[in-house]
Amino acid sequence: MTVEQFLTYLQHEKRYSPHTVQSYRTDLIQFRDFMSQTFEIELEAVEYVHVRNFMVWLMEEGITENSIGRKLSTLRSFYKYLVRGQVIRSSPMTLVKAPKVPKRLPVFVDDQKLDVLLDSDEFFDGSFSSVRDRLVIETLFGTGMRLAELLSLKESDVNFYESTVRVLGKRNKERVVPIGKLLEDQLRAYIELKTLQNFDNKTGGLFVTDKGADAYPTLIYRIVQRYLSFISTQDKKSPHVLRHSYATSLLNRGADLNAIKELLGHASLAATQVYTHNSVERLKSIYKQAHPKA
Incomplete structure (x- = not known):
């Protein structure tokens, strides 16, 4: 099951907006490139330790906690989809915890x-x-x-x-x-x-x-x-x-x-x-x- 199949599922079955689907695409391509260049593995072979390395790399790149959390949410959805399609037995995201995000109050104008x-x-x-x-x-x-x-x-x-x-x-x-x-x-x-x-x-x-x-x-x-x-x-x-x-x-x-x-x-x-x-x-x-x- 490819990334494109997953994105098609989001678009037609989950009815996500084009903007949301594009965000998922960007996150998954970035993750796939990191896995390929760093570990030379396909997405189906990813394990918990690989995801942790990805998180560390994102932090070193100065990516905010909010953005990291969103990327991890994308990966959770993707691997849940692969498990459901019996492509993999279990998700590598099970033990992954997103970094704590400092609470911010919504900005408004009086x-x-x-x-x-x-x-x-x-x-x-x-x-x-x-x-x-x-x-x-x-x-x-x-x-x-x-x-x-x-x-x-x-x-x-x-x-x-x-x-x-x-x-x-x-x-x-x-x-x-x-x-x-x-x-x-x-x-x-x-x-x-x-x-x-x-x-x-x-x-x-x-x-x-x-x-x-x-x-x-x-x-x-x-x-x-x-x-x-x-x-x-x-x-x-x-x-x-x-x-x-x-x-x-x-x-x-x-x-x-x-x-x-x-x-x-x-x-x-x-x-x-x-x-x-x-x-x-x-x-x-x-x-x-x-x-x-x-």
């Missing part, structure tokens, strides 16, 4: 700062590109969707009657996210303005470039980084920061954790619980500022 940005006409001149840019920020912060989900949005995914947006998440799992009146009005205005541009866009993609082609990841990153730099000095300014901001704002205003999980499209509650740490830190800060005994 919603009051975002209000200053989005409620002001100072940063937006009314042109098509500025209307689109503002809507990108509003949509990411107003729905908490991922970058890939934003890029896959079609005009038909917006339901103005029910004030919702249909989002296609990881592994093609759909969810419906409610939108507020302000975001709904901005979506209407943007779609009308976009229609007036007479773009030759046949895909029906919601977000497009200034020339009408489908929006792409680098464009969205540039938009988010540009506008967040007006209101924030923090280093990290990405679409995912707005997803974190959405979740943190909901939690701080009393939203149920299970409801946030559904809105974000998380597979498990554990992924959502990380936001509770931000809220605890906020409570501590308020306590220190307000309580006479703090």
Whole structure:
């Protein structure tokens, strides 16, 4: 069973996204090359000690704990696949433990700062590109969707009657996210303005470039980084920061954790619980500022 067979399985049976499959491909090719050059063995002959050597090499190369953990996760999936296909008897990953990753709180932008940005006409001149840019920020912060989900949005995914947006998440799992009146009005205005541009866009993609082609990841990153730099000095300014901001704002205003999980499209509650740490830190800060005994 080859690496390509495994990747085909991920794509067609597990329904992983092209981006995820490419990440698996990169990890496996790197591992295969290391095994071939260092030990002159095929992937089916790998043992625990070989994987340990691979980990040591990654650490010496300065690869972060997070990246090493991801690569080991790729190898676990691959060897589990080989065991299931009876290519090997047991996985060399059984005794392998990933390096401990220091806990990091999700980076977010305070919603009051975002209000200053989005409620002001100072940063937006009314042109098509500025209307689109503002809507990108509003949509990411107003729905908490991922970058890939934003890029896959079609005009038909917006339901103005029910004030919702249909989002296609990881592994093609759909969810419906409610939108507020302000975001709904901005979506209407943007779609009308976009229609007036007479773009030759046949895909029906919601977000497009200034020339009408489908929006792409680098464009969205540039938009988010540009506008967040007006209101924030923090280093990290990405679409995912707005997803974190959405979740943190909901939690701080009393939203149920299970409801946030559904809105974000998380597979498990554990992924959502990380936001509770931000809220605890906020409570501590308020306590220190307000309580006479703090």
